[in-house]
Amino acid sequence: MEALGIWNYWVVVLLMMIGLYAVIARDHLVKKLIGLGMFQVAVIMFYVSMGKVTGGTAPIIPEDVPAEGVLYSNPLPHVLMLTAIVVGVATLAVGLALVVRIREAYGTVEEDELQRMNGAGS
């Protein structure tokens, strides 16, 4: 049962696989992007849960309370994830912009139709 104790990792794995499945199996480009987003969010969750220290409190040191003896959670993974969230949003924005342009150029956003219109050679 030890493996079930780290349930946060199971959540991450599950989310990641759902996202990856959507990217691979869906034909609609926007759905693919949603899957990609879930894939990235799973990694963000992984980092955030990694920073949690059992019994730890928010890593803020008030002026009047001494910092010694207090257990803090690790703030670094959270800070890293701020950057990763920005990256994810930027990727989503570029991806959606591409979908809009694809829709303008082809009149469809279904991958199988796009492939047919591109011809077998590409």
Place this chain on the structure above:
Amino acid sequence: MSEHLSALIVVLPLLAAPVCLLLRQPTLVRIWTSLVAWTCLILAWTLLGRVETGGTISYSMGGWDPPLGIEYRLDALNAYLLVIVTAIASVVFPSGTILTGTSLPEGRQHLYFAALLLCLAGLLGISSTGDLFNVFVFVEITSLSSYTLISLGKDRRALTAAFSYLVMGTIGGTFLLLGIGFLYQVTGTLNMQDLAVRLPDLLQSRTVLAGFAFLMVGGSIKLAVFPLHQWLPNAYTHAPSAVSAFIAATATKVSYYLLARVIFTIFGAAFVFDALHLHWLLLPLALMAMFAGSLAAVFQTDLKRLLAYSSIAQIGYMILGLCMASEAGLTGGIVHLFNHALMKGGLFLAVASIVMRTGSSSVAGISGLGRKMPITMAAMVVGGLSLIGVPGTAGFVSKWYLVVGALERGWHFVGILILLSSLIAVVYVWRLVEAAYFGEPEHEVCDVPWNCWLPTWILIGGTLVFGFWTEVTVGGAAAAARAILGVTP
């Protein structure tokens, strides 16, 4: 001031990109982009000189000392790579063909140059940082700007190519992030040097192994190692011609550097090759890339797609150098990185000139162009000879070192396979020569103006010069190989 150079080289193009949006006027923006690229080249050259004389340069970003702060660490390998990337940028950005094959309307072109500068900033960032998370951020900066650049191709297929690249690239980038997370979880540090100190005691941990696997797969997607290369041919084919030249000559090289850094600096060759035997996985993949890439190139009807498949084969050669994990092998891999950047950059620029004049990049379309566009086609032929590895060209030098490295390790069959796959390159280069010089001209065109053929010839001329004068390229690569292997000369 001068101690800030290693940060300046990344910050300069990053800050210069938004300035493009303020300048707007097309000519001004083009001059500005070129100036930035040239300044970066001068900075990179200065840094290389400093590394050669003074050894590794460590720079603490914002005054925060490593391992807590972000460290920019330049050794012989980084500095060498910085020179390659900035040199290609300085040649490609001012080229007269820079806008060939773009779908941008008049008045929006400054955005294209901004994206080029961002891409350059990202590439330089990956090359100079010593912090793993920082690597991820710069990888994403590079990737996002290259998706944009690729989508700007004239053909609508550029859009779908860019989208597939976006999906593949994001999965690759996320894998990198996950790998970095695993390593951080175990070691509590993100600094590469610090990781290298802490990891040897933890190599039995399954988390570290998983982290290593994710880093390798993520890096391999970005490098387009066979069989993870699916995004590359479409992306290179449909991107604007100059973008193909720039990305083909720099982005894959930087990803190669990343893999080398992860393998040799962070994990160490002893773990990767002696304990994990990674070369028995990478070696067959590299050999398959050499043959599959070259064979696929033979059957292409589009010049850019042909060059893209040839790139996959050339990446195979570089990976081969990585697998050998010896000084000769790595020198060969790194020299090939330099030489391939020169010849592929030059060849794609030559194709850009052809597209500019004939409007298409089909192999049939260059029929008889040997007489109509002699300067461009001559560059194409020399570049092709260098791809084959004919003595007297740069391609020969790198293949020589790779064969020497293979024989040194006792892998005689690999040496033979390198030569055999070069013979396939003869076939696809010959197809170009045959079409260009023995076909009947279809287009009534004249050669391109000097600002288009000169950049092509600077790179192609480079392959000739460095085919004989190997002091700088091989010397620099050998120093880089020693630096990364931790061998003192």
